[in-house]
Amino acid sequence: MEALKKTPLYETHLKLGGRMVDFGGWNLPVQYSGIVEEHKAVRERAGLFDVSHMGEARVTGKDAFAYLQKILTNDIATMMPGRCRYSMVCYENGGAVDDVLVYKYSDEDYLLVINAGNTAKDLAWFEQNLFGDAKVIDESPLWAQLALQGPRFLDVLKEAGVSGPLPEKNYTFVPETVVAGIRCMVSRTGYTGEDGVELYCKASDGPALHAALCKAGEAYGLLPCGLGARDTLRFEAGMPLYGHEMDETVTPLEVGVGFAVKLNKEDFIGKQALLSPAKRARIGLHLLERGIMREHCAVYCEGKEVGKTTSGMPVPTLEGSYAMALVDISFAQKDEFEVEVRGKKLKAARAAIPFYKRS
């Protein structure tokens, strides 16, 4: 068996009593104090996540822009330096290679943040489709990435000490600022449904930045958070996760991220396939009976199997059992469903995604 990969924060997780698990080949904490407690800390105060396992691909060169326009479904022509944009990367058949976050430094310099489990596959795909003066460099080992999320994130940052600018608007970033004496790139982004930032620093600075933010956060009730809470938070906020809501057999239109697919853009990989209407749609479900829906449960409507759940779990903020499901599009507007949980069909109602929206 291949040894589990460790992020630069590995020792930190052990020191904080993290419960370490194999997460797609990475040795990461699923929780420290408890998923529900950590989840609530992010909704009500602040939480700090190690997301250094995420991959980073640097794209540079005179043709970097044209190249990215070809491999991304979103249009980056309107992007200014200092902006972040969500996009999908598709195969010719419209299936998802990955969903990514694009950071623009300049017309000839970008950073793509990609899913940890897809890093090798993505890099091979990027490489395979290169043309002109464009280069892709795997910067994943260079970066530590921390996500500081929750309503008190700014207090925590200020307490830690910031010299230099911070990103003021959602989906913007500053390529260089100093937090707690450590040089970072900071973006106003996240994967929790709360306001917050993601901080990128040199891998070797990761533990010091984590420690400084934990200490600064003490007064604000910050908790270090594991991957368990990251999953419940993103789920509640209706955010899709690669490998669950999407994979190479699912298109971005089926996932419901059509906002990141610009069909009026000249040409990009997958465009032809995405011009035909989606056959399935992602819907939300709320269980009306006792039980908990998990992923891969069969979903029925009018007595017919119409799809499967893609993620399902109890949601701490709302309570009760929710799921996302990929269903035949002709049933996507129905309200009454049944979901098979351990051999029993339980009644469920369609629920609007996101399940939770911050007020």
Added chain:
Amino acid sequence: MTPKDRKYTRDHEWVLIEDGKARIGISDHAQHALGDIVFVELPAVGDGFKPGDSFAVVESVKAASEIYTPVGGEVVEVNEALEAEPERINADPYGAFLAVIAVAELDEAALLDADAYDAFVASEG
């Protein structure tokens, strides 16, 4: 402290047998490993089980876990309070029994005393 008044299984259930009735729950190690418990599915009074059968399900935020009975027989009582407050299992694993089974069959070899169970947990790492 693993209570010495009862026996344990390698699946991390505990069983306390008194007057031919087995009270069954999950160990402190099990509740800790599962994390926040948010749901239990209990058998019905009158259900019959064989040793090793799954007789209940305990679900945490992350996962659902089948709970196996080390004894065979008929369910004579279930801890219904857990349906409204499953978190009691986290708070008091040795008080929060899942069900009571009238013992008709018992697989002694499957049961460990407290010391042997602690050693087993330690060996699992």
